[in-house]
Each structure stands twice: as C-alpha cells, then as structure tokens.
Amino acid sequence: MATIVPFKAVRPARDKVTLVTCRSYDEYSPAELASQLDYNPYSFLHVLNPAYVNMHKLSETVRFKSVHTKYREYKDEEILKQEAAPVFYLYEIQSKNKTFTGIIAGTSIADYQDNIIKKHEDTLAYRVEYFKDYLHQTGFNTEPVLITYPDNPELKNWITQRKQKRPLYLFSSLNRDKHTLWRIRDEQEIQWLQKQFGNIESLYIADGHHRSASAELLYEQDKSSGNVNLDYFMSFLIAESDLKIYEYNRLVHDLNGLTKSQFLKALAKDFDIENRHMELWKPEQKFEFGMYLGGEFYALKLKDKQFESAIESLDAQILYTKVLQPLLGINDLRNDERIAYIPGNKPITTIKEMVDEGTFAVGFMLYPASINEIKQLADNNLIMPPKSTYIEPKFRSGLVVYEL
Template sequence: MAIIKPFKGLRPPAAIAAKVAARPYDVLSSAEAKQEAAGNPVSFYHVSKSEIDLPENTDVHSQQVYEQAAANLHKFVSEGTLFQDDQPCYYIYKLVMNGRAQTGLVCASSVADYNNGIIKKHEFTRPDKELDRINHIKTTLAQTGNVFLAYNDVPAINAIIDQWQAQHPPIYDFTAEDGITHTVWSVDAPAAVNSITTLFADKVPATYIADGHHRAASASLVQKEFQQNGKVTDIDQPVNYFLTTIFPASQLAIMDYNRVVKDLNGLSKEAFLSQLDYSFNVEEVGHLPQAPSMLHEFTMYLDGRWYRLVAEEGTFTTDPIGVLDVTILSNNILDKILGIKDQRTDKRIDFVGGIRGLQELVKRVDSGEMKVAFALYPVTIQQLFDIADSGNVMPPKSTWFEPKLRDGLITHLIK
C-alpha cells in the first residue's frame, strides 16, 4: 500500500506566489526561461533553470549551474521570497484549464515504494537526464520539481479533499499568463493529516507515474547514495521521500503526442501512399486540419493535404503494448516504411505535444523542415495503468499531460 507523509513545504508568501511560480524546468529551453524570467528577480527559473544567470556559453550540466541554483535558493530563503512551514502539511493543488478542473494532493512519497514497485512506471529513463536531476538535488539539497502521480479513485480520500476545499481558504489562488488557474490549500489539522495518511496506506495499493520519471529515478538514486555514505540513520529523514502530487484517475486527461518526420525514406509520395495501403484504410480528407476520432485511427499531413488512416485488422495485437496507437504507428509506418528503428535516437523524427495543436504540425511540414506529420488519438489513463501493471513500458513520447504543475510553489527539502 502507498506510503505518503506530510512535510514542511518551502514556499512563497501569497502576495508573490504568481511571480515565483514557473513552468516545469523540462518543458522549455534556457532561452525561453530567460525570456520569461526577464525583469522578475523572484522567478523560480533562477533556481530550476539557473543557467539564465550565467554567461550564455555555460554548459547547462556543469557544476557551476547547480551551484548557482543552490546560491539562488539560499538567497530566496534569506530574503523572504521563500519560507518553510512550521509544521508538516499536506497541500491540495487544484488546476483549471479550459473549464476542466483536476485536484491533487501534494505530499512526500516513499522512495522505498518507488524501489519496490508500489509506485509504478511506464517509461524508460535516460542516464544523462537522471544525472542532471541528481546533481541538482544533491547541490541544492532540495527537490524542486514535482512528480505527477495518479491513482484509482478512493471516494473517502476525495471526500476529505473536497470538504477541506469547501471549509478553508486557499493559500494561493491565481491565474497564470497561459490562462491556467492554480489554487492551493494547506492541510495542517492533525486529524485530517492522519486520515489522509491512513487512507492511502489502507486503500491505495499502487500509484502510477504520469509525468516525472526522471525526477523520481533521481530522488531514488540520491537516497541510495546518501544511504551508502552513512547519511541515512532514520526512516523518517526527508531524503527517504520525494515531492509528488497525486491525482485521482477520474480527473485526468491525456493529450495526444504527435510525430513529424523529415523525409519519406527515399520514397515518392505515390509510393509511400501505396505502401500505407497494405496496413491502413487510407482516405484523403482535404486541406483543413483533421484530428483522429477514435483509437486505431490516425490523421496524416502530407504535401498540403490531410489523410485519415484506419488500421486494418492484423496490424496490431491485443496485449497492453501492441494495442497502443503509438505501437501501431511505430511498427507499421515509422519502422517498416520510413526506416526509423529507434525513435529515441533517430534525428529524422521529432515529437509535438498535443497542447501545441494540429496547426503546429502544418507549420512544421509547410516550412519544409519536415515532410510528413502524424496525429494520434490520445492514450487513455486505463491503458497507462494496464501497461504499468504488466511491468512493460510505453514507446517513447506516448503521453502528454496538461495542465502542468508549477515549480516553486512548494519545494521539498531533503535535509
């Protein structure tokens, strides 16, 4: 069962919370972060993307960057930009995007649960990305990035969270420039805290990483290093836990994660379309952007025209991985026709999150940068759970979750 605990969050005063809050470090470039932080000395980008305060040619993975992050974090604390709560709390975090709300519980989740498979994964991690987060955590002694977890709904947990929101004022409530509203409550009453902890231990057999595999893996590796160096002497030490926000599955929506490819692998347009006919029912649908309407249906943009591709029987299996549309696309088009064997390393393919819309696919192809684009129907949350439960991993770039939690609103100190 899931082990979670409250913690003393490091967070900004309400008056400046909106100015401190920053998008997750891994969804924007250093240049974009520098632009967003311009004129804002309290932006959390000074901690999460601290290279913005160093010369432009600085290696973003150099120790200098991590030390700058630590210095900026300490400065924020000393100047009152961030303060630590006096007692351990849970935090309720509600996001509203385009009228749809999702509400999660910010807590410290057990590293042991991650190591033992109670916290389930669905993606491989890359050592270089792990090392980046490891160095950031070790140097700042803080987990600044949230791991987004999901779980099958437990009505009793939902009831406590709903009741707390109804009866207590939020500590933060603001709408960011992108139109997403962020509202946060602090749960500090011992009875409510104990009830939440007990319910997760009794009623939640597993949680699932929706977003943040590298952050979770890095927290585990840092804890392991601390333990090997004799720095872990008590099970309740903060380093044995990591920063998570856990959402009930019923409130989550996964967006599409689309693909663009640079060339047709030496094929003419006509030859490429002919080869598609072996595995798909292909229909030209016009100039206007078209989104897939169901599983196993794709739309494709090529030479100014949209096509609908429906997978034929026999092109996929019914196991948790084989039934995924990303697998169908990979096996029957990207690999078989376009010769893309490893989507993680092949420079001919790129990925476009659904938040950017289909027009981004049109833009990338019409510019001549890419030759063809594929739009996919989103993976369902149940498919994600099924794959994680089976011990398998999804193909790369299978899921895109929105809205995303902001960095800087709640940080977990590991020491």
C-alpha cells in the same frame, strides 16, 4: 499499500507568490526567459538559472552550487519561507477547459522500489544521473512527480468539502490559469489522508519517471547519511479521472526515398486510406491515425486489430512497427534526428504549417492512450515507446519546494 507523508515544505511569501512561481524552466523560449530574468527580480527562474548569460560556460558542479546559493538567498530574504511543521497541501489548477485538483505529499522510495508506485516509461541513465547530482548539490526539488490513484469516493468528497475552506494562496498566472493552494496541517486530517492512501494497493506515475528514478538513485547514494528526507520524494497525487492524457504526434523530415504515391501504396498494405483533402482531420478512436502529406489530410484505419500483447496494441507502437520503422527507416525513436514530436494539446494546424514550410515531409496524428492502457502496461512491467503520452496538469516551479 501506499505510504504518503507530510513534509516541512518551503513556499513563497504570500504577497510574492504570483511573482515567484513560474512554468517549468524547459518550457520557456530564450526570449521569454531573458524577459522574465530582466524584469521580474522575484521569479524562481533566478534560482534555477542564477548565471543565465554565462551558464553554458560553467562546470556542472559550479552551476549546481550557484543554484543552491541563490536558493539560500531567497530563504534568507524571506522570499521563500519554510513551514513550521510537516504539512500536506491540496492544490487546484483551473484552466479555460479543465480543472485539476490533487494532494501534494511525500511518497515513499520503498514503495517505488517495491513496485507499489508503478512505472510505464523507460528512463535514460545519463538524465537520471544528471538530475541525481543536481538534487545532491542543490539540496531541493520543486517539480513533483505526477502520480495518479484510482478514483476514491471518500477522497473525492473530502476534496470537495476541503475546497470550501479559506485557501493559503489564490492567484492567477500569466497564461490565465487560476491556482489555489490549501494547507493541511491538522493532525487528525493528516492521519485520515494517510489511512486513505494506505488502503490503495497501487499508485501510477503519470509524469516524472526521471525525477523519481533520480530520487531513488540519490537515496541509494546518500542513505547512510541518516537524512530521512531522502526516504521520500515530492509528488502531486491526482485521481485517474482528473488526468488529461494527450497523444504525442509525429513529424518526419523525409519519406526515406519514396515518392508520395509509393508511400501511399505501401501504407495500403496495413491501412484503409481515406483522402480527407483539406479537412483538419484527427483520429476519433483507437486504431485510427491522421496523416498530413503533400498538402492533404488522410485518415488511416488499421485493418488487422489482432495483437498478442498490450504493448503491440498501443497506437504509438503500431505506428512505429507498421510505418516509421519499415517504411521510413526510423529505428531509434529517441535519438533519430529525422523525427520530431508535437504534444497533442497543440492544434493540428501546427503540423500542417511545419509540413507546408518544407521542414518536414509528413505528419502523423495519433489517438491518445487511455489510463487503462497505461495501467495495463505498468501492471505487466511493460514500457511505452518514447513520447507516447503528454499528460496534464503541469506543476509550477517555486510553488512548493521539497528540501533534501
């Protein structure tokens, strides 16, 4: 059964929370990053990238130590403050179209190793090792693993009631999302939450497979130190029905030597093809694929829907086995430079524009995987193809920090 623990979190001073928190570092363009670092002295980006101009010239060890030093400065200046006692948080992100609410807690490395916390994505060894070293040198993590749990009426009712109380933070970010954070420090409430999760058989990683794998690797490396914080990693726990699962759409630079007519003829072996001309068409159900090619949109509908395993029936895998590999010659979805990926929260016009500009020859739109598909794969220890899902919510860096 699942174990969650409160922890002595570090968070921004209340009057600076809007200035401190930021999107994930990788989401900023170079121009946005430079602007934030130039004009916002409180941004957590200064911690994540304390030597912005010269960062690429520094060794990995020096970079990580610089992050640690800057983080200590933020604490010394009380830009960041640590809780006096271990707590949970209830956190809500309200965007234009969706509201996400979940619990921030420590989740167990033992549960991760015992497959109580289940995975559905593969990891790259070098990325896991790199982030493990980052955690070891900096001593903190501010990006929780997004974990989902089965819908639970008691937890849902508690969340509804708890949100009526005064929050610790209530602020808006520059993308117009509204963020609300409640602190859970009452011992009886903490124990009740732990009991609720103790009755849950399995949790599922939605996003953050590399972060959780790095936390396990760090635990194995440093567990003899006696640091109990290594026994857990920070997670944002959210009910299954509250997740928003998008697809990752695909763009390919060329048709692998085929003409448009030859490619369409080859596709007709496995798909019923309907020319939708200039209609911005995207799949409406599983086993349908959208395609933009030569200035026109096409609907591709799979003919044979009989499969022997859950992984074979996944739309991302179907596109790979029926189109990308045999027709377009793409064998390595992760490293082939001829393929690019666009998350499904971006408009279809993004794909159209990139093909029309001549950067790519063809674009494919997929139908998003369901939570049941993800769980079925995880339950059977099966791994999704790379870039199969783009899952929201995304957490703000610097809002809550877990120290190691």
